[in-house]
Amino acid sequence: MRVPHQWRAPNSSQWVAPAPAHAGRIGYSRRMSSAQQPRLSALQVLACGAAIVTLSMGIRHGFGLWLQPITQSMGWTRENFAFALAIQNLSWGLFGIFAGMAADRFGAFRVLLVGAVLYGLGLAGMALSPTPGVFALTAGVLIGAAQAGTTYAVIYGVIGRQIPAEKRSWAMGVAAAAGSFGQFLMVPVEGWLISSFGWQEALLMLGAAVLLIMPLALFLREPGFVGGVAPKREQTIVQALREAFKYRSFQLLMVGYFVCGFQVVFIGVHMPSYLKDNGLSPQVASYALALIGLFNVIGTYAAGALGQRFPKRYILSFIYLARAVAISIFLIVPLSPASVYVFAAVMGVLWLSTV
Numbered sequence: 001m002r003v004p005h006q007w008r009a010p011n012s013s014q015w016v017a018p019a020p021a022h023a024g025r026i027g028y029s030r031r032m033s034s035a036q037q038p039r040l041s042a043l044q045v046l047a048c049g050a051a052i053v054t055l056s057m058g059i060r061h062g063f064g065l066w067l068q069p070i071t072q073s074m075g076w077t078r079e080n081f082a083f084a085l086a087i088q089n090l091s092w093g094l095f096g097i098f099a100g101m102a103a104d105r106f107g108a109f110r111v112l113l114v115g116a117v118l119y120g121l122g123l124a125g126m127a128l129s130p131t132p133g134v135f136a137l138t139a140g141v142l143i144g145a146a147q148a149g150t151t152y153a154v155i156y157g158v159i160g161r162q163i164p165a166e167k168r169s170w171a172m173g174v175a176a177a178a179g180s181f182g183q184f185l186m187v188p189v190e191g192w193l194i195s196s197f198g199w200q201e202a203l204l205m206l207g208a209a210v211l212l213i214m215p216l217a218l219f220l221r222e223p224g225f226v227g228g229v230a231p232k233r234e235q236t237i238v239q240a241l242r243e244a245f246k247y248r249s250f251q252l253l254m255v256g257y258f259v260c261g262f263q264v265v266f267i268g269v270h271m272p273s274y275l276k277d278n279g280l281s282p283q284v285a286s287y288a289l290a291l292i293g294l295f296n297v298i299g300t301y302a303a304g305a306l307g308q309r310f311p312k313r314y315i316l317s318f319i320y321l322a323r324a325v326a327i328s329i330f331l332i333v334p335l336s337p338a339s340v341y342v343f344a345a346v347m348g349v350l351w352l353s354t355v
Contacts, residue, residue, distance in 0.1 A: 039161075039162045039223070040158075040162045040219075040220070040222065040223070042162075042163055042167065042171065044219055044220075045158055045159060045162050045163060045171070045220065046159075046171060046174050046175070047219075048216045048217075048219040048220055049155040049158060049159065049175055049178070049220065050174060050175060050177075050178035051178075051216050052112065052150060052155060052213050052216050052217070052220075053151060053152065053155055053175055053178045053179045053182060054178045054179070054181055054182035054185065054186070055182060055186070055209070055210060055212060055213060056115075056119065056146075056147060056150040056151050056182070056210070056213065057151055057178075057179035057182045057183065058179075058181075058182030058183055058185055058186025058187070058293075059119075059123075059182075059186055059190070059206055059209075059210060060143075060147060060151075061182070061183040061186070061187055061268055061289060061293065062183075062186060062187040062190035062191070062286075062289065063085060063088075063139075063268070063269065064268050064269040064270065064271060064272045064273070064285070064289070065187070065190055065191055065194060065272050065282070065285065065286065065289075066081075066126075066194070066199055066203070067081050067082075067269065067270070067272065067273045068272070068273050068276060069194060069199035070135075070199060073199065076132055076135075078273065080132040080135065080136075081135075081269075082269060082270070083132075083136060083140075084132070084135050084136040084139040084140040085139065085140070085265070085269050086140075087136050087140030087141060087144065088139060088140045088141075088143050088144040088147070089144065089261060089265055090144065091140060091141050091143075091144025091145055091148070092144040092145075092147045092148050092151075093148075094144075094148075095144060095145040095148035095149070096148040096153045098148070099111055099115070099145075099148040099149045099153055099154055100153045100154070100157060102149075103153075103154050103157045103158075104157065107221065107222050107224075108154045108155070108157055108158045108217070108220050108222065109217050109218070109220055109221040109222070111149045111154050112149060112150060112154060112213055112214070112216075112217035112220065113214055113217055114149055115145075115146050115147075115148070115149025115150035115154070115213070116146075116149075116150060116210060116211055116213035116214045116217070117211075117214075118142055118143075118145055118146035118149065119143060119146035119147070119150060119207075119210045119213070120207045120208070120210050120211050121138075121142060121146075121207075122138050122139065122142035122143035122145075122146050122207075123143065123203050123204070123206050123207035123210065124138075124203070124204060124207045125137070125138025125139070125142060126138050126139040126143065126203050127199075127200040127201075127203035127204050127207070128200070150210075150213055151179070152175065152176070152179070155175050156172055156175065158220055158222065159171045159172055159175060161222060161224070162222065169304075173300065173301065173304055176300050176352070177297045177300060177301070179352075180293045180294070180296035180297045180300060180351070180352065181293065181294075181297060182293070183289065183290065183292065183293025183296070184290045184291075184293035184294040184297075185290075185293075187286055187289040187290045187293065188286045188287065188290050190202065190206070190286070191282060191283060191285070191286030192286075193205055193206070194282075195282065256316060256320075259320060260320075260352075263323055263327075264351055264352070267292075267347065268289065271285060271288065271289075272285035272286075272289070275288070275335075275340060278335050280335070280337060280340065284337050284340055285340075287341070287344075288340050288341060288343075288344040289344070291341060291344040291345055291348055292344050292345075292347055292348040292351055293348065293351075294348060295344070295345045295346075295347075295348025295349050295351070296348045296349070296351040296352055298348070298349060299348060299349035299350060299351060299352070300352060302349070303315060303319070319350050322346075322350050323347070323350050326343060326346045326347055326350065327347075329343075330343040
């Protein structure tokens with residue numbers, strides 16, 4: 001049977017189109033005009049989304065500053081602390097899948113509320129954990145789940161649904177830059193809180209501050225999610241994953257992100273203690289992590305611009321090679337505040353400038 005490209009539904013003034021061929025049967029889905037799909041303003045989405053990512057990612061990037069204060073105060077090993085942070089990153093990735101599914105089903109607003117509460121509880125638990133096991137559950141599992149619900153996976157979903165396609169890449173770049181700016185802004189603040197009030201009090205203060213995500217989330221309530229009813233999707237999450245894993249480029253990209261995550265998390269967690277072990281003040285580590293965030297804004301923009309002109313695989317290969325060279329040189333030259341700041345600036349350019 002030949003199916004027309006478009007036809008007018010009975011007793012309706014709207015045109016409808018046939019369902020995709022892979023659906024297995026002939027069906028029709030209503031084609032909605034932009035007037036029927038109200039959107040949040042781009043300024044509202046970007047301002048609130050950037051503020052949420054700035055706060056969430058900014059706190060995350062400073063966790064390395066707590067390694068020595070916590071381990072020395074509690075009598076734990078550095079391996080205890082590093083293990084909890086490793087669990088945190090794995091939890092972030094695992095729960096990110098479910099956070100994205102929940103945001104598609106119920107809207108980003110509800111996911112952000114849950115994520116903010118989990119973040120606050122996780123930071124409080126991180127401050128009050130009596131044993132390494134409890135610390136791994138709070139700083140690891142709980143905060144990892146919270147980051148899944150308050151960072152890029154959820155905010156990018158809002159941008160994808162609310163920002164027109166022709167401005168979407170630019171908007172996502174703004175959100176990515178907000179995460180880097182959060183590192184530049186928040187890490188020195190976290191270092192100051194630790195030195196001024198103590199490591200436990202600093203974590204409790206941040207636990208209260210992260211709840212600011214909740215009022216910001218109010219401005220990201222999407223019109224399409226009314227009463228918990230999500231807009232109709234053409235593809236389930238399982239179908240999307242099956243399709244993605246068929247592509248060799250997607251598999252290689254996952255491996256690349258694994259390498260990227262290992263490098264940046266290792267530096268973020270262990271560099272502050274490495275510098276203090278070698279006689280440098282804690283402020284040097286705070287400023288170094290802040291510089292990484294500042295220069296990452298430049299690196300992210302530059303990588304995106306170069307990606308429009310050159311093959312992305314070459315750019316990505318250069319980024320990873322340049323990281324290896326920068327780390328090697330940093331370990332060879334005499335350690336000083338100047339060498340730390342230069343290394344931080346170079347690594348900042350290469351930090352998250354993936355293409």
